[in-house]
Amino acid sequence: MSQSSLMERAQVAEDTATLEDLATPCLILDADRMDRNIARLRARLERLGVSLRPHLKTAKSVDVARRVMTSSAGPATVSTLQEAAQFVAAGVRDIIYAVGIAPAKLPQVLALRAEGADLAVVLDSVEQAQAVAAASRQAGTRIPALIEIDCDGHRSGVLPTDSQRLIAIGLALQAGAELRGVITHAGGSYTARGPEALQQCAEAERRSVVDAASILREAGLPCPVVSVGSTPTAHSATDLSGVTEVRAGVFVFFDLVMAGVGICQIDDIAVSVLATVIGHQRDKGWILVDAGWMALSQDRGTSKQAVNQGYGLVCDVTGRPYGDLVVADANQEHGIITVRSGSGAALPDLAIGDRVRILPNHACATGAQHRAYQVVRGRSDRVEAEWPRFGGWQ
């Protein structure tokens, strides 16, 4: 898709729209912060000599994708075939569907490839490799597949030391499909603390795929792509020798979990939920707002970090944190704001109808609760645009 046709997708809001005009709750995106976050990781990866394959599952938006991808054709990473279909329709041509492939999804993969997209799948078993090879043969095409490597035991993937399984998968793929490379995700890095621990995660992530690639190559199998990725490791790696690309998603927006991990500041968080005060329980020091877990998500990712942010950190309408003011509890459409337990901070004097912005624990989860971004820049209250988001799987 050309830049201009992508531009047409951005439904520009009326010139007069401000944050006060928006119906609440809704999702606010500070495009200045987003641009800064994108520039920061790009510069980092350029220094490290690897390319960026952004994970678009965080944004699920063509408008954001256009800003974060290296080119309008990609490369990109997705977590659902719905994302793949949406981005293929928007002109993206180089995509990895980075969730272990179910054989029943291969017809849709083939259909998207038939539209001209180089859509690759991920797998970690001989059974899947055989299914991909069989589907490839039947369709008269070679579906590219990456072998998922388990770098830290947190989820799926082949152990990088399991040469027998790696080679068996590679051989099964080559019987009809295409072995594109190896891929891993250091999900364990989300619980690492401190720059040293994060660098160790990044190095373990790098080493896992580099080792797996060596095993494949030594067995005479191809392994052109060596893909790593997670926002904490992308921002912590000091050496990516042997790696060809980095995937990361949440770096575009950041969130309270990432601030707790230590790889961004609170002021870098680009998304927030705009909410309206709808009540008080003054005896208890509670302010009620119209953003509950439906608007904020139920992600409590900071609950085990040093600073528990409840369901989100509360800022004034310009995005400035009040300090120690959090959404301590949430029902479906009610949020209960209060001063963080143990803090001496004062409860701000907010009246019925006043507005606040709530920074999320997890940008992917909070974003998923909304159908659009209301785009602002910095401290300005002007809403520049509304960018649609999509969801679902099919």
Next chain:
Amino acid sequence: MSQSSLMERAQVAEDTATLEDLATPCLILDADRMDRNIARLRARLERLGVSLRPHLKTAKSVDVARRVMTSSAGPATVSTLQEAAQFVAAGVRDIIYAVGIAPAKLPQVLALRAEGADLAVVLDSVEQAQAVAAASRQAGTRIPALIEIDCDGHRSGVLPTDSQRLIAIGLALQAGAELRGVITHAGGSYTARGPEALQQCAEAERRSVVDAASILREAGLPCPVVSVGSTPTAHSATDLSGVTEVRAGVFVFFDLVMAGVGICQIDDIAVSVLATVIGHQRDKGWILVDAGWMALSQDRGTSKQAVNQGYGLVCDVTGRPYGDLVVADANQEHGIITVRSGSGAALPDLAIGDRVRILPNHACATGAQHRAYQVVRGRSDRVEAEWPRFGGWQ
């Protein structure tokens, strides 16, 4: 909306569609269980002599609403103005928007009333009452409002003993708007355990609004509606004297939290997430499926109950629980299934591509992650229909 035009909304799936044909993850609704759950609460409330005003925030579906409401015109309860607008468009005429009103939302309330709906709002402060009265006067109509009563300290509402505030709100409303009655929600009942504790919650809920109604009436103010509601108390109350209506939502589907509270059986749970096996970590006893927290929600409502169900309880494709098999962890699009910690149950022998159904902790939260229900009945694998769901606020 007439029964026949509502019928047209139910997009009947092709005769051949079965659970095996569905793309995963998706949301399954067992309409037999739903019908049974609806009949059970209806019979109970008939015996108690009160009417049912179902809370449609759980289902967010016109097709489900049609089956749970007493008539095609209502009564009904909603948690967002988007729900109100959708159900007004579908012909519902008697609605309470049961989240404290923000003054900026009154124009939309007036617009929906102008379409012929008797849409009432809820509030708990003089400021809100003044705003509703002012908007009413300006529009030349009387917006009906219910005063929210705090029966258990869990969220918003006026204490039923605070006669001064109750009367002040009532008087402020009567200066232009309409005092419709009092309303409360025993949210605290979700953490009650045992029939006796639940009956005490129900009685406290009943007494709070009956007492508040007496205060208003003794002050010469009207109070025609006396509204209580929560699924646990609706199923536990033994006397509802003085109450005119019961609101409840999750009773339609039930969920693992409600089973843990003790007001339904696992076999009553009518919604589940269909998922496909995409991998194994055999050394760890893990089965990976393509339903992560995006499909299941992050609700961990059973984590503090006697039986922690993780992110959901795993059943075979017909809906029969394996026993002690849970989604122990979840990423965005990955679920990790394993035998419950401490159980001696065996891991079932599931292959890549096999399908399971996962019962949710919280039907409202899991439902919200999906755009449609795939409707089945009992153990049949035939998909009878696809019923759309909606989300969002505006």
